[in-house]
Amino acid sequence: MKSTINEQYGINVQEITKMGGFDSFRMHRTQFLIVPIPHLDDEELYEVFYFSQFMIENREPYIASMVLTKQNHLSFEKDSMKYVLLKYSNVSKRKGIQHGRDLAIFHQKARAFPYQVTKTNRIGQWKNLWEKRLDQLESFWHGKVHSQPLNRFEKIFVESFPYYLGLAENAIQYLVDTEIDGEPLPIDSGTICHHRFFYRTWNDELNVKLPTEWVFDHGSRDIAEYMRDLFFEKQSDAHSLSYRFLEEYNRITPLSPFSYRLIYSRLLFPLHYFECIENYYLAAEDMKQSYEKRLLLILERSGQYEKFLKGYTNMLAMNTNRIVLPTVEWLK
Structure with a gap:
């Protein structure tokens, strides 16, 4: 996996550890997650990418962003499995989480998503x-x-x-x-x-x-x-x-x-x-x-x-x- 990451992203990984069930590594103050995505085809992945960009632009906290490969692809393959590389800055543990409130704010921001959604759409289905x-x-x-x-x-x-x-x-x-x-x-x-x-x-x-x-x-x-x-x-x-x-x-x-x-x-x-x-x-x-x-x-x-x-x-x-x-x- 280290050599694949190097080949795909030009990142020299020193050590891979487990975090939240995923392979993970760290560079400076940034944490990277190697996430398998057998459930997402390329079109779904693009929609999800636009979701994440939109939510980051709307200042939703704690969103992991997708890292593009050297060829500007959203994903890479290794041993017949498709993966994405996600990154986020190290954040302190959240205090006083109110799940109902936080979810309502998340949904409220996301209702303004301006593009048509087809592949990941479940509305009315x-x-x-x-x-x-x-x-x-x-x-x-x-x-x-x-x-x-x-x-x-x-x-x-x-x-x-x-x-x-x-x-x-x-x-x-x-x-x-x-x-x-x-x-x-x-x-x-x-x-x-x-x-x-x-x-x-x-x-x-x-x-x-x-x-x-x-x-x-x-x-x-x-x-x-x-x-x-x-x-x-x-x-x-x-x-x-x-x-x-x-x-x-x-x-x-x-x-x-x-x-x-x-x-x-x-x-x-x-x-x-x-x-x-x-x-x-x-x-x-x-x-x-x-x-x-x-x-x-x-x-x-x-x-x-x-x-x-x-x-x-x-x-x-x-x-x-x-x-x-x-x-x-x-x-x-």
Whole structure:
């Protein structure tokens, strides 16, 4: 990797260490990250590059910028894997982070992004993406039902899938009703979001925002995924932390009824379950056990997750008197 960096960028790397799961090196007061990007094609990468340039120009703090190769390319290849080189100045640890407030400011700036987005655009595409994902997993499940013998993970998957199929169908219907009935406001225009915005996304040892993790979507994507993550990471405090998070966000950017319904439809969709199943089958053998543990945890907490979904509507009643969400009958 040292010789590849030298060849591609003309940088003489002394030592490569690990930082936040990435290969990293330092020169003077600048930290560099070598980030694999198997999920981004060239056109997506260019859009993400323009996102990062725009946010840096708009003084969003802690953004890592992409370094161009000597041939002015955004990425390089090594051993059949594509990488980008990101750099950022060493920054001190942030104190007093308010995730809701900081995310609202981030979204607010990014809503002004002036260029058309095509490849990384997810606005209005949830229904198609969810249906496709559901169809693929259902087809895979049918195959497992009819194949023998099954290992422990597959038995659990076969038994649990019908419940999550129902939950996913509820989420899709809720989303469709929201898009038919809802009235989007200016706040509902597209913004830069994260593929997955977690509790630790802006809390880890990196203390930097990576544009390689961004997509263009409705801000409710980040809000819902953050709350979903709180449920699994901070379970006993998930409700109060979610309430505070929404309150912080609302102080900067008041959310619309349309936004609240999108958040709820996304929380209804059991992405945590789908990703666990998919990741198990993509994982190397030595990683499979961790996904089996994750699946058992998801199933163990399924009843609590239903309470968390019910609690969301109560949270809104406390947060604002103006907004009443349509209910999901069986969740009453």
